[in-house]
Amino acid sequence: MRYGRDAEILRDVSFSLPRGSFHFLMGASGSGKSTLLKLIYLAERAARGRVELFGRDVSRLRPQDRPMLRRRIGVVFQEFRLLDHLSAFDNAALALRVLGRKPTSYRQDVAELLSWVGLSSRMHAMPQALSGGEKQRLAIARAVIHRPDILLADEPTGNVDHALGLRILRLFTELNRLGATVLIASHDEDLVARSGKPILHLENGRLTRYEGVGQPTPQPSPPAPEPYPHKEDAGDLPDDADLDRGLYEDDPL
């Protein structure tokens, strides 16, 4: 992978992520983490090599076929990329609007998801009025509202304090439990270490190490994802009160 005539940003990177797995992608700034994620969420095209998603070689994908694959991917950007002219509710509902769903059909789903990420009281606030942590949780809600098969996050805890970082990580763990394949780019070693999840290390554009139990090889597909849990059957999912009290601050993930 290279931009124009610049030196290659990624080379000899070869790995596969089993469905339903949870991985971290670690590396110093400039190591190519964001570029690798961009290749996966189809914002960039590999100059050479092969990127396969859901069994399809995306480097040969026709432009008109990209939206269908992108709808199976949720992305949480480091800089959030929330739309300032839309409320938190409308930002979270974006992927469903793109799918052509009517507001009446998704209103309850979005409200429940925002409640799940602890934003039920901020539903109609504009992004400018949200704190960094609230923006981050809203960005996560927007990325998962359409139940993507793959959830990618680029430094999702980079703009929040450690306690909130742990809470956000907890959200990703729950989403993975619900069936999403998760890949998080992060350089927060402490947070990653606490998670106990396998880690892919990138250095100078090369995949140098893999830390974890076994290699990232294909695994049996998990059962079909369930709908987002309702309040009454949410079980151990964090709710508004949990997040506000910071119950997970000292929880092992």
Add this chain to the structure above:
Amino acid sequence: MSDPLDVKRWWPAPLLPERDGRQLTLLFVLTVLCCLASLAVIGALAAGRAADGWQAQLVGSATVVVRASERESADAAAARAAETLAGVKGVTEARAMEHEKAEALVKPFLGPDPLPADLPVPRLVAVELDRKAPATAAALQAALKTAGVDATVDDHSLWTRQIMQAGDLARWVAAGLFAMIVAAAAALITFATRQGLATRDDLVTVLHLAGATDAFIARQFQARFARMAAFAGFWGGVLAALAAAGLRLYAHGQTIAALLPVEWTDLIAPLPCPFIAALIAAVAARLTAQGVLRRMP
């Protein structure tokens, strides 16, 4: 926090931001263009009506210039010509003009002084033709020749042709103006769409990554500009109708009213303006947006 009883907050906001200073300027220019386009249409209708009126007056009549001969005075020849022509098929009336009227016609060329008695001023015969089956100039000329009257028939065809050409020219000029205004409006929307896509690159990227197709994103721009153009078309049409009504009321009896005889019915000509403007804007925005998005990575 918004009012909990506010129903709007549960209704999704437009994906494109609503308030934008640049769009007010665009709205103003579109309104002016729609007003000018409507005025062009009203002007074409009025000019066409004027040309048709003049043409109808000329086509329904002919003028015969009768000259005296050695054996017959001009007055007598004119009387006989009128009598002859009245009997030709396709003529409803033929009457010799009085000597004074004939003299009055040449006064602008010869001055106000009384004309010399021996000046051979030709006599004129005014002929009214049957509008449904008018007699031709050749038929009139032949009848006069048969009757032995030295006369020339002028069926106003020279003037009619020129008036028809002037009427056609007025219509083509109006159509050309209309086409140029439409092209300018389409170019304006194209420019605004390109600018909108460039300035809202963040929005386009987020929509793409959310799985939006190019057609979906293009539809947002199409709907935005079509709505704006419909609004501009409405107010542009209203302004044009008011201007035409003003011309109809205050120019009554003046030269401009004869050149551009606006009728009250012309005021409904701008009615389709909002729809046409919306259609042009929708097509321009859609094609532009899809073209730009297709070239995006």
